[in-house]
Amino acid sequence: MAADLASTVIKPLHREGYKFLAIFAAATLVLFLIWQPLGWIGLGLTVWCYYFFRDPDRVTPIRDGLFVSPADGIVSAIEPALPPAELGLDPVPLTRISVFMNVFDCHVNRLPIGGTILAVAYRPGKFLNASLDKASEDNERNALAVELPDGRRIAVVQIAGLVARRILCDVQPGDEMETGQRFGMIRFGSRVDVYLPDGIAPLVAAGQGTIAGETVLADLSASEDPRLGVVR
Template sequence: MIHKEGFSFLICSLIFVLISFFISIFLFSILINLFISFFLITLYSFFLFFFRNPKRNFSYNENEVISPADGKILEIKSVFENEYLKKDCICISIFMSPFNVHVNRFPVSGIITYVRYHPGKYWFAWNKKASFQNERTTTVVETKEKQKILFRQIAGFLARRIIIYAKKNFLAKKGEEFGFIKFGSRVDIYLPLKSIIIIKKGEKVIGGKTIISIIQ
């Protein structure tokens, strides 16, 4: 299944591919045309692959925190969160390569208490500067147990558009989509210090499926 964020991009890309193909027929030899056709088909196939939105079934316990994104655990560290929580937290950074599914999902259920978009730069997503200098969004969900969980979409070098669906005072349901980032990026999630972390650095995670922590 193709994600809704990809529809307009894929239509425009298909038009570009078809125009390029027909122009090349009149300008180049058969051999060059075969090469161009192979390149265009490969490129468009990648776009289809990138905007995929696989169907996933969800079943969780209330105190489980799930991964908000597909990708690789870049870092797990204790940091001071100074935008909203104003306290020390465990920050888990997930790097999303262009080959990962780029749908972002709520890691917990609860009431959305804070949503903010920050314009910024486009450092590589694994750069430490990316957390506070890159284009990003910040969302906070307050759980039934009054725990506030903050998570942040961070644009990378290739990512030039962050989409966020979360709205303040609305209900967040664990596993449902809260956003999408186009072409390579990162998601950070800030958890209470007493949380039990059940993943490790370098591990691959699946958004909406992998349990990354248990909140005590």
């Protein structure tokens, strides 16, 4: 029982988090020396920093053709859109699923479906609220083109948010990736867009919560219409 409780509370830390955790902890010690109430505030922020950079394992469904969520968060929009031009994909509208991460979500990003990384393209930009539609066009972003085993191609785009100031991407063209495998993270509030292949309907609804590497977004073998959701 104690071990289960500990594993629920204590999560692995992403490598990017160690330096920030050290900074927050050092600042907390200084605040305690200055004035104890400030120290308690610093301690709360240090705990938040630890949880922001948490990197828990996830149980990814491994049946061929499943798309899983690339991020923890909320499906903020599902709409047709052109994939980023810098990836060199066909300029035709595809169904785009946007997952918005707030500052309390785990920010480690996972590949929605296995395949070969064809291109990685970074583009500087603004830092608008990542939940806004125009963030896909205007904000700083890092885009991946992925070729699936059947030859179809998709796009996955990391988008910086209002307070995000760094996008991390750990893959490069030629890498062979598996569904749910970690490929990067975005620091402090952001969004990840997934562009589905033509003709594939989403199996989630706007407003639905997602878990990176676990929540199924779409299925290449499904033939049902796009799913609708209702708040209850």
